[in-house]
Amino acid sequence: MTSRLLLPAVLRRYADDQAEIEIRSGTLGTALDDLCKRMPQLERRLRDEQGQLRPHILMFVDGVSVRSGTPMDTPLPDGAEVFVAPAVSGGSGD
Amino acid sequence: MGLTILLIGTRKGLMIARSTDDRRTWATGDFQFLNQEVYGVAIDTRHDPPRIFAGVGTGHWGPLLTYSDDIGKSWTEPAEPPIGFPQGSDAAVARVWQIQPAPADQPDVVYAGVEPHALFRSDDRGESFALVEGLWRHPHRPSWTPGGGGACLHTVLPHPTDPDDVMVVMSAAGVYRTRDGGASWEPANRGIQAAFLPEDQRFPEFGQCVHKVAFHPDRPERLFAQNHFGVYRSDDRGDSWTAIESGLPSNFGFALVAHPHRADTLYSFPLQADAERFPPEAKLRVYRTENAGDSWEPLSEGLPRDPYYAAVLRDAMVADSADPAGVYFGTRLGEVYASREEGENWSLIASHIPDVLSLRVAEVA
Numbered sequence: 001m002t003s004r005l006l007l008p009a010v011l012r013r014y015a016d017d018q019a020e021i022e023i024r025s026g027t028l029g030t031a032l033d034d035l036c037k038r039m040p041q042l043e044r045r046l047r048d049e050q051g052q053l054r055p056h057i058l059m060f061v062d063g064v065s066v067r068s069g070t071p072m073d074t075p076l077p078d079g080a081e082v083f084v085a086p087a088v089s090g091g092s093g094d
Numbered sequence: 095m096g097l098t099i100l101l102i103g104t105r106k107g108l109m110i111a112r113s114t115d116d117r118r119t120w121a122t123g124d125f126q127f128l129n130q131e132v133y134g135v136a137i138d139t140r141h142d143p144p145r146i147f148a149g150v151g152t153g154h155w156g157p158l159l160t161y162s163d164d165i166g167k168s169w170t171e172p173a174e175p176p177i178g179f180p181q182g183s184d185a186a187v188a189r190v191w192q193i194q195p196a197p198a199d200q201p202d203v204v205y206a207g208v209e210p211h212a213l214f215r216s217d218d219r220g221e222s223f224a225l226v227e228g229l230w231r232h233p234h235r236p237s238w239t240p241g242g243g244g245a246c247l248h249t250v251l252p253h254p255t256d257p258d259d260v261m262v263v264m265s266a267a268g269v270y271r272t273r274d275g276g277a278s279w280e281p282a283n284r285g286i287q288a289a290f291l292p293e294d295q296r297f298p299e300f301g302q303c304v305h306k307v308a309f310h311p312d313r314p315e316r317l318f319a320q321n322h323f324g325v326y327r328s329d330d331r332g333d334s335w336t337a338i339e340s341g342l343p344s345n346f347g348f349a350l351v352a353h354p355h356r357a358d359t360l361y362s363f364p365l366q367a368d369a370e371r372f373p374p375e376a377k378l379r380v381y382r383t384e385n386a387g388d389s390w391e392p393l394s395e396g397l398p399r400d401p402y403y404a405a406v407l408r409d410a411m412v413a414d415s416a417d418p419a420g421v422y423f424g425t426r427l428g429e430v431y432a433s434r435e436e437g438e439n440w441s442l443i444a445s446h447i448p449d450v451l452s453l454r455v456a457e458v459a
Contacts, residue, residue, distance in 0.1 A: 011155070040173050045155035048186035049178030056154040086154040 001025040003080040005035070007042075011084065014042035025080065028061065029072030046084065058085045097459040098414065099165060100422060101146065102430055102444060103132030103452035108148055110166045111443060117420050117434045120443040126166060129153070134409070136193035137456040138219070140201045144458045147220060149190025149206070159190050159206065161220055165458065177206055177214050177223040183230075185210055192409070193220075194250040197311075200257055207247035211238050211264045215276065226276040229262065234281070234300055241265025241303045241322070242368075248408060254311040261317075261332060266303035269319070271332055282332030289323040306350040306408045310357035316386070318360050320350040320408075322368060327387050338387025343374035349411035353436075354419050358386040361413065361421055361437060363406040376401035380411075380423065382437055396440035397431060404429075409452040416457070424450025 002022045007015055015021050021039075023031040029051065036043040047053055053071050060066065060083040066074045076082070100111040100120065107125040127150050134149030143163050150158040159177045160169045179185040189209040196203035204216040206223055212230050214223035229235075238245065246265055253259035258275040261282070268283040281300040288295070288302045303322035310316070317328040319335060324345050326335040339345040344364040353359035362381045365371050373379060379392040404427035411423040421437045424430040426449035431440045 040175075041171055044175050045152065048156060049175060050181065050184065050186055052186070054154065054156050 001078045003031060003076045003078070003082060005031075006081060006083045008085055010086075011042060011045060014045065015039055023076075023082065025076045025078050027072065028059070028066060028074040028076055028082070031076050031082075032072070056087045058087045059083070060085075096457050098416075098455065098457045099137065099146075100430070100432075100443075100453060100455045101135040101137065101148075102424060102447070102450060103135045103148065103409075104424075104428070104448040104450050105131050106448040108132045108135070108150075108166075109444065109447060110146075111430070117414070117416070117432065120432070122444050123166070125447075126169075130158075131189075131451065133451050134190045134193045134206070135452045135454045136195060136204075137454050137458065138195040138204065139456050139458060140195060140198050141219070144456065145219065147193040147204070149193055151189055157187050157190050157208075159193070159220070159223075172221055174222065176216075176221060177208070179212070179225060183225070185212070187212075189244065189246065191246045191248045192250050194252065196252045196257070197254050199255075200252075203252075203257075205250040205252065205260070207250050207262060207264075209247070210245040211235065211247050211267060213247055213250065213260075213262055213276070228272065228277045229270065229279050232270075232279055234267070237301070238264065238267035239301065248305075249307055251307060251309065251317075253314050255314075259331075261307065263304050263307050263319075265305065266301060266322070268300045268302035268304050269307060269332055270300075282328075283335070284333065285328075285335035286319065286321055286326055287324055305348045308350045308352040308360065310352045310354075313357040316357060318350055318352065318387070320347050320362065322346070325350075325362065325387065338383070341383075341388075341390040342381055347406075348408035349406045349423065351411050351413050351421065354413050354415045355417055356384070359384045360387065361411065362390070363411055363423060365405050371405045372403045373405075376403055378402035378425075380421070380437055380440075393433075393437040393440075395438060396433075402427070404449075407449075407451055410450045412453045412455050414455045414457070420455065422453055422455055424453050426450065 024034045102109040111120045131151040136147040138145040146162045192207035194205045204220040206214040213226040216223045249263035251261040270279045315331040319326040325339040347364045349363045351361040378397045379394040404425040414420040428447040430444040
């Protein structure tokens with residue numbers, strides 16, 4: 001029972017240079033809890049120390065954004081695709 | 095001849111400049127942490143080899159506190175996040191503003207100041223940090239407000255001989271001091287104005303936007319503060335403050351640096367005002383007092399004569415420990431100037447880089 005996590009180029013160095021990796025199905029939260037054990041440096045770039053999605057990250061599960069509500073409770077069915085992207089936000093001071 | 099390194103933290107990366115000829119010339123290396131802000135840097139010379147710290151903001155991907163034991167050739171990021179609020183505290187580290195090794199007789203202690211307003215302490219040379227709960231639970235904390243740069247604890251000043259005595263500076267909360275190792279904290283802002291408040295409320299117990307505090311380790315009871323409008327001295331380790339800005343072209347600014355050997359000598363980089371963050375008269379000048387603020391003199395030999403419209407931020411001016419002392423500052427125009435003669439004359443050692451946020455210098459070999 002696995003899903004796939006698709007990574008932007010900037011994060012692949014924390015995943016052995018892979019563009020996508022397998023993650024455990026269940027919920028997004030349990031999948032990232034499991035990821036934290038295997039690839040902690042990758043996981044901490046997606047979530048803060050309280051387990052919340054970082055503010056300027058977009059995450060889509062099978063094409064649907066999970067930013068609203070409680071993202072970590074989002075179900076991850078077997079074979080789901082989780083797409084990660086930096087939000088087009090920020091830029092102050094650039 | 096030894097090796098002196100100057101860490102240059104910028105809005106978009108870290109550069110390490112090296113000098114092997116007693117700071118006469120500098121070689122600037124490649125940029126590291128590309129496109130990532132480096133607000134806090136430190137050089138810990140208490141052990142051999144020295145350890146370099148960097149507080150890196152990775153943009154979308156959160157803050158990072160990392161270190162190098164080989165002068166920046168490689169960087170270590172522990173498997174466990176070295177710094178973070180405890181579970182359930184409803185807070186997350188947004189930025190590492192300050193990394194401050196403790197005095198030499200506490201060789202494994204390192205402090206870190208972060209946003210939101212909090213102090214962390216490491217007892218294992220920076221491998222892991224624990225929240226200083228006494229400050230985090232301070233009854234004033236709900237009333238602390240962010241300064242223009244955020245809700246930052248930007249300055250940590252451990253007492254040179256008393257490990258229980260630590261001072262921190264926060265924007266816009268002001269100066270706080272512990273005398274019991276962090277269990278309890280008292281504000282230390284008496285006499286410092288909060289010019290942005292209504293006239294009859296301008297000397298509150300806390301809430302000032304103090305930009306930087308500095309002192310000489312041989313005289314820890316004497317402190318100097320650059321405030322959001324006001325330059326001050328305390329002769330009783332923060333119990334009271336008096337203005338020492340007469341002779342400066344402006345009482346606004348960020349950077350303030352104590353001389354490494356003379357307790358009455360101090361360097362300042364004034365800016366015109368909070369709404370005009372340029373050098374006064376657009377003249378690039380460092381100001382120095384040699385009598386604890388009774389008088390000030392401009393130092394500009396070797397600096398550009400053309401109008402200069404860039405500020406120097408709070409951690410972008412430092413002094414080394416040589417004698418005569420070297421003084422360094424970096425501007426938001428992406429230039430770093432150095433003087434190996436106490437500010438008497440200056441030379442450009444780095445240019446065309448992103449705006450400079452933080453500098454630290456040390457002789458490391």
